[in-house]
Amino acid sequence: xxxxxxxxxxxxxxxxxxxxxxxxxxxxxxxxxxxxxxxxxxxxxxxxxxxxxxxxxxxxxxxxxxxxxxxxxxxxxxxxxxxxxxxxxxxxxxxxxxxxxxxxxxxxxxxxxxxxxxxxxxxxxxxxxxxxxxxxxxxxxxxxxxxxxxxxxxxxxxxxxxxxxxxxxxxxxxxxxxxxxxxxxxxxxxxxxxxxxxxxxxxxxxxxxxxxxxxxxxxxxxxxxxxxxxxxxxxxxxxxxxxxxxxxxxxxxxxxxxxxxxxxxxxxxxxxxxxxxxxxxxxxxxxxxxxxxxxxxxxxxxxxxxxxxxxxxxxxxxxxxxxxxxxxxxxxxxxxxxxxxxxxxxxxxxxxxxxxxxxxxxxxxxxxxxxxxxxxxxxxxxxxxxxxxxxxxxxxxxxxxxxxxxxxxxxxxxxxxxxxxxxxxxxxxxxxxxxxxxxxxxxxxxxxxxxxxxxxxxxxxxxxxxxxxxxxxxxxxxxxxxxxxxxxxxxxxxxxxxxxxxxxxxxxxxxxxxxxxxxxxxxxxxxxxxxxxxxxxxxxxxxxxxxxxxxx
Amino acid sequence: xxxxxxxxxxxxxxxxxxxxxxxxxxxxxxxxxxxxxxxxxxxxxxxxxxxxxxxxxxxxxxxxxxxxxxxxxxxxxxxxxxxxxxxxxxxxxxxxxxxxxxxxx
Numbered sequence: 095x096x097x098x099x100x101x102x103x104x105x106x107x108x109x110x111x112x113x114x115x116x117x118x119x120x121x122x123x124x125x126x127x128x129x130x131x132x133x134x135x136x137x138x139x140x141x142x143x144x145x146x147x148x149x150x151x152x153x154x155x156x157x158x159x160x161x162x163x164x165x166x167x168x169x170x171x172x173x174x175x176x177x178x179x180x181x182x183x184x185x186x187x188x189x190x191x192x193x194x195x196x197x198x199x200x201x202x203x204x205x206x207x208x209x210x211x212x213x214x215x216x217x218x219x220x221x222x223x224x225x226x227x228x229x230x231x232x233x234x235x236x237x238x239x240x241x242x243x244x245x246x247x248x249x250x251x252x253x254x255x256x257x258x259x260x261x262x263x264x265x266x267x268x269x270x271x272x273x274x275x276x277x278x279x280x281x282x283x284x285x286x287x288x289x290x291x292x293x294x295x296x297x298x299x300x301x302x303x304x305x306x307x308x309x310x311x312x313x314x315x316x317x318x319x320x321x322x323x324x325x326x327x328x329x330x331x332x333x334x335x336x337x338x339x340x341x342x343x344x345x346x347x348x349x350x351x352x353x354x355x356x357x358x359x360x361x362x363x364x365x366x367x368x369x370x371x372x373x374x375x376x377x378x379x380x381x382x383x384x385x386x387x388x389x390x391x392x393x394x395x396x397x398x399x400x401x402x403x404x405x406x407x408x409x410x411x412x413x414x415x416x417x418x419x420x421x422x423x424x425x426x427x428x429x430x431x432x433x434x435x436x437x438x439x440x441x442x443x444x445x446x447x448x449x450x451x452x453x454x455x456x457x458x459x460x461x462x463x464x465x466x467x468x469x470x471x472x473x474x475x476x477x478x479x480x481x482x483x484x485x486x487x488x489x490x491x492x493x494x495x496x497x498x499x500x501x502x503x504x505x506x507x508x509x510x511x512x513x514x515x516x517x518x519x520x521x522x523x524x525x526x527x528x529x530x531x532x533x534x535x536x537x538x539x540x541x542x543x544x545x546x547x548x549x550x551x552x553x554x555x556x557x558x559x560x561x562x563x564x565x566x567x568x569x570x571x572x573x574x575x576x577x578x579x580x581x582x583x584x585x586x587x588x589x590x591x592x593x594x595x596x597x598x599x600x601x602x603x604x605x606x607x608x609x610x611x612x613x614x615x616x617x618x619x620x621x622x623x624x625x626x627x628x629x630x631x632x633x634x635x636x637x638x639x640x641x642x643x644x645x646x
Numbered sequence: 647x648x649x650x651x652x653x654x655x656x657x658x659x660x661x662x663x664x665x666x667x668x669x670x671x672x673x674x675x676x677x678x679x680x681x682x683x684x685x686x687x688x689x690x691x692x693x694x695x696x697x698x699x700x701x702x703x704x705x706x707x708x709x710x711x712x713x714x715x716x717x718x719x720x721x722x723x724x725x726x727x728x729x730x731x732x733x734x735x736x737x738x739x740x741x742x743x744x745x746x747x748x749x750x751x
Contacts, residue, residue: 121663123706141710143732145665174742191664441738512728513736516710521731523738573726 095158095464096241096386098206105249106203109210113137114196121193136216136254138209139195142516146190149212150202154222154240154264155183155467159457162465164205166450172198177450179435179443181507181558182261183221183467184212188514210248215256217247217328221263223271224432224468227387228476230424234283234291236266238384239320242375246321253328257335258343260328261300273469273585275299275308276561278345279327284314292316297327297357298349299589301555306346307589309354311361317380321373326364330357390462390477395427402480412487414536415498420483423476431461431475431486432468434497434505438534439527442508443471445495452493460486469558470546471507472500502539503547503612504530507558511551511568512575518551520568520575521601525549528605533612542612545626548583561585563627564608565592577604581611581638582630593635596643607642614641654716656683656724657695658732659708667732668708669722670698676708680733681747683722686713 098106113133120130134140138149150165157165165185169177172194173187180186190198202208211218220243222236223229243262247253253260265272266283274280280296293315299308315323334352336342349357406413420429433453436442445453457465457475460482466474478486490496499505506529509515511522526549533539548562552569559565565580576598583592599607612626614637619629630638657670658680668676669683677683686692692713699711715725724730735743 120706126706127662127703127709141660141665143728144667144735145660193663512731513738518728521737523736527738575727 095156096153096237096383102206102245106206106208106210109137109208109249110196110199110203113199117192117196132214135213136211137195137199138212139190139192140213140516142188142510142514143512144514145188146192146195147514148187148190148195148198148209149180150185150187150207150209151212151219152183152185152207152467153244154220154226154237155224155469156226156237157465157467158205159454159463159465161205161207162450162454162457164201164207166447166454168198168201169447169450171201175448176444176446178441178510179445179467179471179473181469181471181509181556182212182219183224183469184219185467186510188510213259215258215260216254217243217250217256217260217262220244220247221261221272221277221469223265223267224466224474225271225421225430225476226266226466227389228421228423228425228428228430229267229269229271230422231267231269232424233268233285234266235384235387236264236272236281236283237387238380239281239283239293240264241383241386242321242380243324246324246373246375253332256328256332257337258340258345260331260345262324268587270585270587270589271468273558273561273589275589276301276305276558276585277308279324280308281320286314290316293320295323295327297361298346298354300344300346301558301560302344303341303553303555304344304346305555305560305591306350307591308346309349311349311354311358318374318377319369321375322368322371323361323365325368325371325373326361329364329368330360334360389425392425392428392477393479395425395479395481397426397480399427399480402483405484409484411498412484414540415487415496416483418498418502419500420478427480429478429480429483431478431483432500433473433475433490433495434500435472435495436499436505436530437494437497438504439531440494441523442506442526445473449493449495452489453495456486456489470500470505472505498536499539501544501546503533503542503545504539505546506530507546507548507562509550509557511549511557515551515556517554518568519553519570520551520577522549522551522557522566522568525566525568525577525601525604529608532605532609541622542616543622543625545612546585547608558585559583560591561589562592563630564611566604566608569598571598575601577601579604579607579611579642581635582627584627595635595639610641611638614638652687652689652692654718654722655686655692655695655713656680656716656722657686657699657711657713658683658729659699659702659711662706662709669733670695670702676702677748678744679746679748680722680724683716685716685722
């Protein structure tokens with residue numbers, strides 16, 4: 095893991111001191127709310143329905159056990175003993191008191207964490223594949239350039255007041271596990287024909303009221319040129335982005351209006367200037383950063399691991415959990431465990447401080463002290479020996495997180511929705527809970543196969559509903575919560591935007607409507623291995639529409 | 647045709663210091679309990695509440711000030727689901743919910 099150098103420590107400490115002063119000046123009335131609001135947002139502090147909410151950055155979703163222990167301590171000391179992992183691989187606290195924020199930030203800084211740039215019109219926390227460094231299909235560990243980008247974008251003076259927020263995601267394998275085409279910039283690590291590693295750059299994707307799958311702007315940027323190219327992309331946006339209209343201010347609108355080819359041309363025109371400015375990182379510095387992500391000392395283990403094989407044979411529930419929740423590791427004898435934060439009937443992404451402490455302890459005992467956060471609101475123990483998987487599964491059972499449902503229909507993304515969020519129009523979490531209960535039967539879940547349900551409580555789409563195989567969008571119709579269904583969205587390397595099926599359903603009816611969609615799929619699939627998404631792409635929306643609304 | 651009865655309203659905000667959801671009471675204080683809210687039954691009353699809210703905002707006591715609808719009849723019961731949730735807490739964590747009225751002393 096990356097370890098702060100003196101500069102990181104200094105700027106984090108300085109920022110805590112600066113924001114502490116700003117909080118004091120706000121509390122004495124020296125700063126008005128209008129003056130303070132943009133300052134607090136740049137420090138990740140929102141006002142929600144019941145209290146302030148603090149969003150803490152987890153750069154590219156990587157945490158040490160020490161950091162997770164601290165996050166748990168903060169949940170107990172400053173919040174109501176729990177916190178929420180988000181689709182941006184961050185963590186949010188729901189019940190924060192303004193006058194306690196300076197102390198909280200100082201505690202975060204003590205474990206090299208902060209809430210900087212988790213809001214505001216700046217470059218946000220960079221996200222990445224949760225299996226970085228351990229996935230067998232990886233070309234290059236995406237954490238290396240994610241860390242380079244983090245350092246470059248932190249307090250970047252030119253990009254601190256962009257037309258709108260800006261999100262960058264990196265994936266290092268052909269399989270996109272970071273939804274890069276739904277980001278302002280998506281970086282896909284690739285190899286060119288000469289066998290050199292570089293970066294395919296997608297620009298102008300996003301969710302929200304105008305969902306866009308990012309077009310490929312440049313198929314290959316060489317390693318040494320990455321930052322100057324990104325800086326050119328940002329500079330064109332900063333110059334021409336629509337600051338006059340918040341609904342048109344994201345880069346996706348600029349790229350759409352200019353056309354990807356013209357946008358790419360303008361970036362090429364800008365690039366020599368950013369190159370000449372010397373922003374690119376010397377190879378030696380990249381190597382210094384890469385060293386922090388060097389593979390740990392793995393044991394040499396011969397497969398098959400007898401104890402693991404025996405446990406799977408003896409306990410079918412364990413074998414099933416392994417099937418869904420353990421990802422192949424590049425090193426023989428190891429696995430990457432996804433801890434589902436989606437117990438049946440639970441709140442997606444929520445964890446109590448006790449659960450966080452337990453997972454941090456498990457990371458120390460079984461996973462070389464490391465934890466990852468996924469954009470699907472789950473956690474990962476990336477380095478577990480196969481021989482330890484049974485013990486991990488048992489321990490997870492003790493803390494209520496042994497659900498073997500990763501990638502299945504109850505592994506639902508849900509934003510906080512109207513239960514917490516001041517922007518929401520409808521509740522998301524109760525719908526997720528009831529769907530999870532409806533489809534609780536694990537035999538049925540396995541029969542249904544891979545199916546991603548994603549729920550947002552408003553058009554801002556924090557719940558990624560556009561990318562859901564089944565997307566659910568909560569709306570407010572004359573004071574009543576209604577839920578619209580979209581089908582066929584995907585956030586992987588085959589990214590697509592879900593299409594609206596028809597009129598919305600009430601809270602009472604939405605679960606039954608989803609059940610009908612699932613039954614329709616089960617009836618029309620050509621074989622059990624044809625997934626929901628594949629079947630939808632083959633037949634289109636018509637049979638699904640008919641199942642919900644009848645023949646029209 | 648009979649004139650429609652004006653919509654009953656109350657004044658709500660969040661406390662600056664801790665973000666807590668609060669309601670302006672008949673006693674001229676900010677209470678966490680919606681049942682204690684002063685109810686405006688006329689347009690003039692509602693305007694007066696709005697002015698009180700603006701003054702409290704200017705005095706840095708509260709933020710996110712709003713005059714909201716409550717149901718007709720006795721008591722201050724917010725009309726909209728959003729305000730019902732603000733008054734009592736997340737519907738998915740009833741263990742953390744607060745009462746609409748202060749505990750009996």
